[in-house]
Amino acid sequence: MPEGPETHALADRLSMLLVDETLGVVRFIDPKLQRRRAVLEGKRVLAVEARGKALLTAVESGWTLYTHSHLFGFWRFVDDRDALPDGAPPRLVLATVRGVAALYAAPSIALWETDALDRHPYLARLGPDVLDPAVDAKSLLAHMRTPRFDKRTLAVLLLDQGFAAGMGNYLRSEVLFQARLSPHRILQDLTAGERRRLANALLDVPRRAYRSKHDEVLPPGKDYLATTRARFGFQVFERAGAPCPRGDGTITESRLAGRRLYWCAGCQH
Ligand SMILES: [Zn+2]
Numbered sequence: 410m411p412e413g414p415e416t417h418a419l420a421d422r423l424s425m426l427l428v429d430e431t432l433g434v435v436r437f438i439d440p441k442l443q444r445r446r447a448v449l450e451g452k453r454v455l456a457v458e459a460r461g462k463a464l465l466t467a468v469e470s471g472w473t474l475y476t477h478s479h480l481f482g483f484w485r486f487v488d489d490r491d492a493l494p495d496g497a498p499p500r501l502v503l504a505t506v507r508g509v510a511a512l513y514a515a516p517s518i519a520l521w522e523t524d525a526l527d528r529h530p531y532l533a534r535l536g537p538d539v540l541d542p543a544v545d546a547k548s549l550l551a552h553m554r555t556p557r558f559d560k561r562t563l564a565v566l567l568l569d570q571g572f573a574a575g576m577g578n579y580l581r582s583e584v585l586f587q588a589r590l591s592p593h594r595i596l597q598d599l600t601a602g603e604r605r606r607l608a609n610a611l612l613d614v615p616r617r618a619y620r621s622k623h624d625e626v627l628p629p630g631k632d633y634l635a636t637t638r639a640r641f642g643f644q645v646f647e648r649a650g651a652p653c654p655r656g657d658g659t660i661t662e663s664r665l666a667g668r669r670l671y672w673c674a675g676c677q678h
Contacts, residue, residue, distance in 0.1 A: 413575020461574035482516030
C-alpha cells in the first residue's frame with residue numbers, strides 16, 4: 410500500500426490539477442455517488458490534502474471528497490478524458506480545464522460535509538501525521554505516552570495509524586534502523602533517549618522519502634516501491650542477506666505483525 414510519502418506526493422499532483430479550478434466533470438461508477446455529483450460538479454476546489462493515507466478534496470460547496478486507495482487503488486493523470494485507456498473503467502473521474510484525474514481498482518470513496526470530517530471513522534482514529542509540518546518531536550513524544558501503546562511492540566506500533574499516521578511497511582523497517590531499535594522492543598521499556606531517537610526517526614525518514622518524490626506520478630499497484638527504491642534508496646528494506654550499512658551485521662527478514670520487516674541485530678537493540 411502506498412505510504413504517507415506517496416500519498417502526500419499524490420496530493421501535490423492532484424493540487425496542481427484541481428486547486429482553484431472548477432470541477433467541470435465528475436463521474437462516479439457507484440450510482441449512489443453519481444446521483445450526488447452536483448455537490449462537486451461546477452464547484453471550485455479549495456484544497457487537496459493528504460491525511461494519513463487518505464486524500465481529502467475540499468470544494469466551495471462545503472463538501473469534501475474522501476478517497477483512500479487501500480492495497481490496489483491507483484490514480485491516472487491524462488490531459489483529456491479520451492486519453493484514458495480502454496479496459497476496466499475508473500471508479501472516479503475528476504476533470505478541470507487543466508486535465509483529468511481518474512481513480513481505479515478498489516479504493517474507498519465517500520462524500521462528507523467538510524465540517525463533519527472529524528467524525529469520519531478512518532480520520533477520527535488517526536494519530537499525528539508524520540508528514541504534517543505542524544507535528545514535531547515534542548508532540549510525538551507526548552502522543553507516545555498514551556497508555557494503550559505501553560505494552561505493544563515497536564513492530565506493531567509502527568504500522569498502527571493511530572500511533573503515527575502515514576507510516577507503512579517500508580517506513581517501519583527504515584525508521585527502526587535509523588533509530589537503532591529492535592522491532593521486538595516494548596514501548597514502555599524504552600529509555601528517554603531511545604524514545605527521542607524513535608520520534609526523530611519517525612519525522613526524519615518519511616520526510617526524506619517525501620522530498621525524494623518531487624514531480625513523481627505514482628505508478629499503479631505495487632510499482633510505487635520500485636520508484637521509492639530508485640529515488641529514496643532503502644538502507645535495510647528488501648535487503649535481506651546484505652551487509653548492514655553500519656558494518657556490524659547482516660540484514661535479516663522477519664515476518665512481524667503479518668508484514669515483512671528487515672533489520673540488523675548487530676546495531677538495533
Ligand atoms: Zn547493523
